[in-house]
Amino acid sequence: MNLDPATRPDRIDPRIFWPLLVVGLGLAAWGFRLTTVTHVPLHAFGPWFVGGIVAHDLVLAPIVFVGGALVRRVVPASVRAPVQVGLILSGVVLVFAIPGLLDKGRDLGNTSKLPNDYPVSVAIVLGAIWAVVLLAAARAHRRA
Amino acid sequence: MARTLPERLFARLERFRLGPMREGAFKSTLHDERVATILGLALGVCFSVCFATGLVSHLVQRGPDWWRESWPTDPVSLYRITQGVHVLTGFAAIPLLLVKLWAVYPKLFAWPPFTTITQAVERASVALLIGGATFQLTTGVMNVFYWYPWGFNFPNAHFAGAWIAIGGLVTHIGAKWAIAREALHRPLAPQPEQSGVGAITGGLSRRGLLLTAGAGSGIVLVATAGSAVGPLSRLAILAPRRAGVGPQGLPVNHAATAAIIEAGRDPAYRILVTGHVAHPLALSLADLRAFPQRRETLPITCVEGWSTSADWEGIALRDILDRAGAAHAARIEVVSFQKRSGSSSSLLFPNHARDPRTLIALRLNGEELHPDHGYPARLIAPDRPGTEQTKWVHELRVI
Numbered sequence: 001m002n003l004d005p006a007t008r009p010d011r012i013d014p015r016i017f018w019p020l021l022v023v024g025l026g027l028a029a030w031g032f033r034l035t036t037v038t039h040v041p042l043h044a045f046g047p048w049f050v051g052g053i054v055a056h057d058l059v060l061a062p063i064v065f066v067g068g069a070l071v072r073r074v075v076p077a078s079v080r081a082p083v084q085v086g087l088i089l090s091g092v093v094l095v096f097a098i099p100g101l102l103d104k105g106r107d108l109g110n111t112s113k114l115p116n117d118y119p120v121s122v123a124i125v126l127g128a129i130w131a132v133v134l135l136a137a138a139r140a141h142r143r144a
Numbered sequence: 145m146a147r148t149l150p151e152r153l154f155a156r157l158e159r160f161r162l163g164p165m166r167e168g169a170f171k172s173t174l175h176d177e178r179v180a181t182i183l184g185l186a187l188g189v190c191f192s193v194c195f196a197t198g199l200v201s202h203l204v205q206r207g208p209d210w211w212r213e214s215w216p217t218d219p220v221s222l223y224r225i226t227q228g229v230h231v232l233t234g235f236a237a238i239p240l241l242l243v244k245l246w247a248v249y250p251k252l253f254a255w256p257p258f259t260t261i262t263q264a265v266e267r268a269s270v271a272l273l274i275g276g277a278t279f280q281l282t283t284g285v286m287n288v289f290y291w292y293p294w295g296f297n298f299p300n301a302h303f304a305g306a307w308i309a310i311g312g313l314v315t316h317i318g319a320k321w322a323i324a325r326e327a328l329h330r331p332l333a334p335q336p337e338q339s340g341v342g343a344i345t346g347g348l349s350r351r352g353l354l355l356t357a358g359a360g361s362g363i364v365l366v367a368t369a370g371s372a373v374g375p376l377s378r379l380a381i382l383a384p385r386r387a388g389v390g391p392q393g394l395p396v397n398h399a400a401t402a403a404i405i406e407a408g409r410d411p412a413y414r415i416l417v418t419g420h421v422a423h424p425l426a427l428s429l430a431d432l433r434a435f436p437q438r439r440e441t442l443p444i445t446c447v448e449g450w451s452t453s454a455d456w457e458g459i460a461l462r463d464i465l466d467r468a469g470a471a472h473a474a475r476i477e478v479v480s481f482q483k484r485s486g487s488s489s490s491l492l493f494p495n496h497a498r499d500p501r502t503l504i505a506l507r508l509n510g511e512e513l514h515p516d517h518g519y520p521a522r523l524i525a526p527d528r529p530g531t532e533q534t535k536w537v538h539e540l541r542v543i
Contacts, residue, residue: 005323008260009147009148009151009260010260010266012263012323016322017262018318020318021269021318023311023318024313025315027307027314028312031304031305031306031311035300035304038303040300045296049279049305052277052278053271053274053275053278057252061249064246065170072171077346080347080348081347081348081349085348085359088353088356088357089356089359089360092242093364093382095242096239096364099285102291104289104290104293105384107399110399111390112389112390112396113395115385115389116382116383118382120381121382125367125382129363
């Protein structure tokens with residue numbers, strides 16, 4: 001067996017991979033065992049565990065890649081970098097803000113929970129991001 | 145060069161190489177091993193910090209007695225710091241994880257899908273890491289925003305998920321060790337603008353992408369850190385809590401119900417001191433006020449990561465225990481008249497029960513306790529999760 005990652009097609013060092021795989025699978029197996037021990041039903045846990053992978057790989061990522069292709073076609077090269085930065089940061093902020101925007105945790109008897117108006121907050125943050133992006137784009141455009 | 149069996153197999157299946165699996169389907173030069181490695185290192189640090197601080201929080205609440213007995217009362221803000229770091233580090237990891245997944249997404253469609261059996265095992269094991277990481281971050285954020293559309297107990301699932309994610313991380317480090325070392329040490333490949341015809345020009349550079357990911361974490365942190373850091377409270381516009389926002393300047397988790405408010409105002413209200421004591425006591429509010437009153441500045445720290453420091457006035461718990469004649473080594477169960485599971489009682493080990501700063505508090509920030517903060521009396525002890533700072537105290541059971 002070839003043990004040299006430099007000449008293996010997978011570039012994996014088996015002397016590191018297999019021992020750490022045993023350790024890693026052991027830790028993960030302990031985690032799965034904990035779900036049974038602590039009565040976390042697999043039919044509830046499983047969909048949320050797999051759901052993250054599916055939601056990213058089949059929904060979020062394709063949207064981002066189609067968006068990226070559009071940006072390359074539509075946005076002039078001179079201002080592309082700041083626009084990409086603005087889009088990435090907006091996406092990140094929007095993903096993080098989903099639970100606040102949906103407001104499912106609102107408790108009318110306890111106003112210290114979710115004390116912000118999240119749509120307004122998101123507008124403020126995105127406004128600040130795009131103000132900086134516009135300034136950077138204007139500068140980049142003048143230089144080009 | 146000799147080809148492996150999987151390579152020869154997939155060479156015959158070339159006609160199935162379609163869509164994103166085609167050569168050149170992903171054009172950006174930012175799908176780069178150096179970018180992936182640097183983001184991976186940052187995420188490795190974040191997940192290790194979250195795992196360690198999460199383990200601390202688990203042990204403080206549900207650990208073996210020897211751990212809970214030795215959990216210190218100093219510094220009074222230790223748990224406040226570990227739990228604030230836990231939640232904010234998880235928040236900061238989200239932008240890094242999104243950019244990292246984008247950077248390595250083409251690998252999902254790599255052709256051939258694997259070249260060795262080792263690589264086939266490695267690729268399958270990535271599911272543990274990505275499933276674990278996305279599970280921990282999505283359900284973790286949703287939980288602190290009080291949104292639980294799932295059929296499991298969150299602390300149990302989050303604890304189990306932590307072991308799966310960290311197991312996936314250890315496996316991934318083993319798989320990528322050689323590639324990451326090479327990516328960090330080899331000279332940089334040409335930047336997009338120098339790489340000639342057909343390349344994407346004018347867009348973000350590798351450095352720009354990494355800085356953008358870092359800026360994403362920075363924005364999320366600035367807009368949330370004020371849930372735990374008082375001076376930043378006004379900036380916490382994306383956070384589920386703001387330090388200092390709530391009745392008497394302190395956030396509340398369980399608000400008082402009408403029944404609780406009524407029970408608190410009952411003139412027959414007493415704190416009972418029961419169990420292994422020489423003199424069982426039934427202390428009225430007047431009795432409690434006749435004890436020497438102490439004033440302490442102590443934080444309330446929720447397991448959800450938010451925290452606020454406040455001025456508390458009340459009776460040192462150990463003064464009450466001494467009057468009842470409880471042993472110094474006794475454990476104290478503090479019981480609420482609130483009839484609900486979870487936070488309706490808590491256990492104090494001797495190092496907390498005997499600490500002079502552990503109060504049965506009657507006043508908060510210069511006023512009588514607000515019903516939401518536990519009127520007529522609540523427990524407040526140094527360096528303890530908020531769920532164990534029992535409100536509406538009704539009984540001290542000496543064990």
